[in-house]
Amino acid sequence: MNMREIARRAGVSSATVSRVINGSNAVTAETARRVQVILDEAKFIPNPSATTLKYGRSKTYGLVIPDICNPYFSEFLAAFEAALEQIDHEMLLTSVQDAEGLLRSVRRMLMRQVDGAVLMGSEFETQAIEPLLQRRIPIVTLDRRSTDAGRSDVAIDYESGFTEAVLHLRSLGHDRIGFIGGYPQMQTSKLRVNAFRQALQAADLRYDATLVKPGNYRVPGGEAAMAQLLDLPEPPTAVLHANDLSAFGAMLGAHKRGLQVPRDISLIGTDDVLLSEVMHPPLTTVRIPRKRLAQLCIEALEHTKRQEDGRGAQFSLKTELVVRGTTAPPRQARRSTNKPRVRRAPQ
């Protein structure tokens, strides 16, 4: 069933049918109505391939994510898909692990003539996305904190989020706060460590590099890092994590040592993955609002598209501290003092 057939049945030309479908007002109400009836009763379904072929625009946005199995990404994916449905666009999803995968991904996006692309997982060769930029396809990256011609960026405001988290801990009486991060080589990992550092500063707490351990954004990494922290002569009384999976791992590690959370150690995650709430105890975490993030990515895409000069813009997303069950005063609650920390005898 195509427009010509509809046109034939309605006794008009296919151009008129097209106009009716696209809501052009250059059609008599009466004609439009008549065509609409035929359209409905034939259950007409337009063929987007024709439009894409003609205009090189596909009403689809590409989404590149590093790992669908990570709940943070799958939850983002769900939000992104929902947001796209709102604006009547399709999604071209590609899961990319390595540089070669990114190349294939870019090729697929080019073939499918995407109107824009969101690149999560900020660690990629800029060169690989050159072809996209060249064809003036708007790009949005995450957490790169830089923009280019044709590329906007959405940054998560870890600085303010971690500050909120650290202040929460300090108000409970903690002054020895550790941090479990991501892969140390990754740019985003460094970003988060720096944000943690700033947060300590804002809370008037001293930064102690021995309390900062790398993880790998996954459970086993968090567990191993926690083991290292607990092996310290003077372990932290609270730990902030670069993401929730790390915090899950750390909690596991603490439990294995016979510690109770939050009685013996307080934990704060980052992301607010769905499962955080059902952990035991439920995880206190710095929520990255997924829905808002997805919308912001799309806004950023549309913004970039609109720019005459193609300049990308820097967007920023605030987090929200969600206090649940993994934070409590430290074992021997003390009034917080001006002195950076009070030495305690190792137990």
Next chain:
Amino acid sequence: MNMREIARRAGVSSATVSRVINGSNAVTAETARRVQVILDEAKFIPNPSATTLKYGRSKTYGLVIPDICNPYFSEFLAAFEAALEQIDHEMLLTSVQDAEGLLRSVRRMLMRQVDGAVLMGSEFETQAIEPLLQRRIPIVTLDRRSTDAGRSDVAIDYESGFTEAVLHLRSLGHDRIGFIGGYPQMQTSKLRVNAFRQALQAADLRYDATLVKPGNYRVPGGEAAMAQLLDLPEPPTAVLHANDLSAFGAMLGAHKRGLQVPRDISLIGTDDVLLSEVMHPPLTTVRIPRKRLAQLCIEALEHTKRQEDGRGAQFSLKTELVVRGTTAPPRQARRSTNKPRVRRAPQ
């Protein structure tokens, strides 16, 4: 950059370029080589819209899943996407919660001219997918255990999987085994309860309806169901679960009652979601091999497409018991007897 331009540069016709791209052997090796060089240096990227428009085939398969956020589905999604990449096909992903969503999903698949569709979440109106069947688009459903013209089905063999699980428990000495299922109205839930029943029979154990509680395939449902089981005058010493999330919830519930797993109660999940392994203790579970399932779905699709008469076929997937840390002998281990069960005084 299109084929005509390549043809011009190579001094041939676009038909020849097309033949080279598609590996037709009706081209001189020399000509083919020359064209290939131009193709490479121009970094030619074909436009699938043209092909789709011309032939109504899109090299894309639709995937309908109920909930991307559920790790079982997101892990399947990852496997499916990888399998599609192997056969050089695209994926049209739609997340469908309700009947109306399915209608929209079908419409999108029709527009995009998918060559087939995999429908997970077997609870849907058959009528909604009629348009797909009418256009002879192959369909694969999961766990419906019935086929149609143009629709094949892939069933998970819960019967053998649960039997293996129950035998494992019985060999440890359990004879009071509970079951936490899914939504009681759902067809798949009934399927699993029946499979559990058969498993008990195969293990020579009596079926006791009071030990079977509905859940909702998610953590809170499992937790609530476990609470009910533990409130029984004589609770089970082991519980099998319709999926892993339920088992997570049950484990949580048991812990909250001060029970230790597996010392006080043994737990077995179903699915083998990635996080199962990092639970504490790690979950013993009936693995549904995700990768194999994805491949099987695609095989089923291709099979259905090949059938002249369009008859669908029934496929079946075996599970694998993965024994980890949530199963152990019951508190007072006893030799299993021929008598269905030994009454113990309620504690």
Next chain:
DNA sequence: CTGTTAGCGCATTCAG
């Protein structure tokens, strides 16, 4: 206000 026409890029006839 409505119809005619042309062309997006490709693969497949059919000629040569």
Next chain:
DNA sequence: CTGAATGCGCTAACAG
């Protein structure tokens, strides 16, 4: 073995 011509469905430009 190669090329010319065709049409898939749609919409913008133009003509009426």
